[in-house]
Amino acid sequence: MVLTASQSQAEILRNDGYEDGGTVYFQAGFVTGETAAVRLTPALSGPQLVEDVHFLLGGATTQVTITLNIWRDSGGAAPGVLLFTNDYLVQGSNDVFSSMDLTGQGIDADGGIWVGIQFQHSGYPSVCRDDDGIVPDRNYIDADGLGWVEAGLLGVPGDWVIRATVADVTSYTVGGSITDLNGALVLQNNGSDDLIFGADGPFVFPAPIPEGSTYDVTVLSEPTAQDCYIANGSGAISGSNVTDVLVTCIDESSVVGNDSWEPGQNQYFQAGFAPGEIAAARLTPAVTGLRRLKRVLFLFGGQVTNETVRLHVWADDAGTTEPGIELFAADYQITGSNALQSIDLSAHDIQIADSFRIGLGFTHFGLPSVSRDDDGITANRNFIFDYSSTWYESSVFGLTGDWIIRAVDEPVDSFEIISVADLPNDQGRQVRITWEASSMDSPGSSQPITDYAIFRRIDDGSKSDASASTGDVVLAYPPGDWDFLLTVPAFEEASYSTIIPTVADSTITVGMRFSVFFVRAMTVSAGTYYDTPPDSGYSVDNLVPQAPQGFSADYSGGGGVDLSWEVCPDGDFDYFKIYRGDAHDFVIDPGYPLHMTTGLGWHDPAGSPGNHYRVSTVDFSGNESEAASPGVVSEAGGLPLGAVLAQNHPNPFNPATTIGFELATRGDLRLGIFDSRGAVVRILVSGPREAGVHEIRWDGYDEQGRPASSGVYYYRLKVGNETCQTRRMTLVR
Secondary structure, eight states: OOOOOSSTTEEEEOOOOOOTTSOOEEOOOOOTTOEEEEEEOOSSOSOEEEEEEEEOEESSOOEEEEEEEEEEOOSSSSOOSEEEEEEEEEEOOSSSOEEEEOTTSOOBOTTOEEEEEEESSSSSSEEEEOSSOOOTTTEEEEETTTEEEEGGGGTOOSOBOEEEEEEEOOEEOEEEEEESOOSOEEEEETTEEEEEESSSEEEEOSSOEETTOEEEEEEEEOOTTEEEEEESOEEEOOSSOEEEEEEEEEEGGGEEOSOOOOTTSOOEEOOOOOTTOEEEEEEOOSSOSOEEEEEEEEEEESSOOEEEEEEEEEEOTTOSSSOOOEEEEEEEEEEOEEEEEEEEOGGGOOEESSOEEEEEEESSSSSSEEEEOSSBOOTTTEEEEOTTSOEEEGGGGTOOBOBOEEEEEEEOOOOOEEEEEEOSSSOSSEEEEEEEOOTTSSTTOSSOEEEEEEEEEOSSOOBOSSOOOTTSOOSSSOSSOEEEEEEEEOOSOSEEEEEEEOSSBOBTTTBOBOEEEEEEEEESSTTOEEEOOOEEEOBOOOOOOOOOSSOEEEOTTSSSEEEEOOOOOOTTEEEEEEEEESSTTOOOOTTSOSEEESSSEEEETTOOTTOEEEEEEEETTOOBOOOBOOSEEETTTTOOSSOEEOOOBSSSBSSOEEEEEEESSOEEEEEEEEOTTSOEEEEEEEEEEOSEEEEEEEOSBOTTSOBOOSEEEEEEEEETTEEEEEEEEEEOO
8 A cells, every 4th residue: 555645745644553564453333423533733833735634444345424524723632623524435445545635625734633534324344543552632532422532531542543644835925905095904814914004005914825725804993984995805825925905995975875884783694686686775975966986885795605796887866666777787706705895897987967776686596695784774775676577675575774785986077178170271180179177177176187198099090971979988998999199288277279180181082081089187196087078070281282383385396285394392292283275364173174194294285376274283182272374385376465464373362472464475564563542562573574474473572671461452464555454362461
């Protein structure tokens, strides 16, 4: 017979001197209910987990059921706390040990244990004893009618052959962090190992916990006017230090309650619930105005098992038995506990303006269950949704206390984006966003605002043919992926604005392209911030490109007309449009150009000396420049019979404009600018000019070099002694 330890650091605890092949003595006389037990003590102190128990049970080869019990060693003539009990079916044998695998049971043998075999039958097979005498104070019998007695006093001459294998285990620490503490807090782990705190921060219990053991962190005492709640506070040690126990302390003034229960008072966990049924409480905030739920608190115990609970939140301002609109529902895994439990809802932005209802939906029968207090039930505040799919007041079912269901809320900082507007006179891809100041952005605020962060949604440009829906998304952090753009410092202003980039421009060719934004007000407290609902806007390129320069028309080829112009200097240039007409000042139709090209010229094979041409520039946003007339004409083809004065472009203008005119023959001319009273502002041309097409630029300055003021001006062309034409233009400063 060979016994192998399951770990290299294992130790076999034994009380007997029996060796394989030795004389076997199976103790007769046991009856049903009696127990043979042995005290076993590890050689070393420290955590050691029981891996198995093995013993000789023989004298007969029949199968019997025995109960294996393991107790903490009390140091006296009776065992201490029961650590483990289980029934096993064993085969009687005179030479083969019966072995029970206890790996994973978490039975710590540190300080000593008692191992007992309790009989469920009388006679054989029975427990074995060795043959070299009995050691006092180590072998015991729980005899029928006598209780615990040393085996030697009942005439047993040898030690029980009952052994256990134990192994050293690694121990780990338990800790976490505390937030929002305002006073003195005392925590315990497994009912001892007190820790005292006076401020927020991390904590670690000094006493390590063996691998496989359980931990249970609880509040022993808390500050006046604060309630402290624990999340992730219980579990089993498994291969690493525990660092995620979260202790949150909450001012009692922010708790919306339904009950009067305090820790240490009686708890009444209500049995009888079935899957699909709900226990719910109507809660009414003491403070009016829009509020946001941060967490829900409740007692859910009576049994320490893990169950799925569906948490519901309804609007409930009608005051009827039926709740209002459901605002939130989600499933949570809850381990039954006799201490208040907490579910964090801060990420869900559940907003309430009046009474609301919190419900705990069951997916199991019986315990663990919701608790009620013991000082009477309040009418129209406690409800049950039963298997008949009907809401009732709890008192209908004979309940005499209020559900211990509470909530923690906070004021909602409601501020919004005022506008997202295109920036005028730019090349696009920019908007000006304007938003209201946060209500916390004010003197004496409980949460002073430090900055405003602006985010833009990551998408394909939010292609749409309608404005974005600003009311669809109201979560604290809107769904989707977002790019951080920039921050604006807070200065306690009434509103703020800044220029931000868009994803793409809206254009004539691709249609409307919306970009979606939201603004976040950041506070001095890490993790505390307030968001606007998203809003959207679009940008456009609203600067027309420069008209083609150096435009010339050559009629000398005899087979059409050759047109040419210079490179467009604008970075968003797309192409040129060419128009043809029968008069110098023909009206162009942008929808029907003669030709479009990205090149610097074009040959019109159908052109003739009677045709006139104009060329414009188009950018990627579809903006089209003024159409330019040729400044140079070869072979005088297409010249007018007299002098012609063209409309200036652009018009209105700032800061400069171009004036074109044509001469049929060489002559002396005078081109001047006049104000509305007829006074001379500037003489642009005075002297002879050759026949052909000419352009001249006015920079908006008068004869003395001073900028002309905004207003209407007239320009007049005079050839020889005759005035040929006068036109009007507008300067806008």
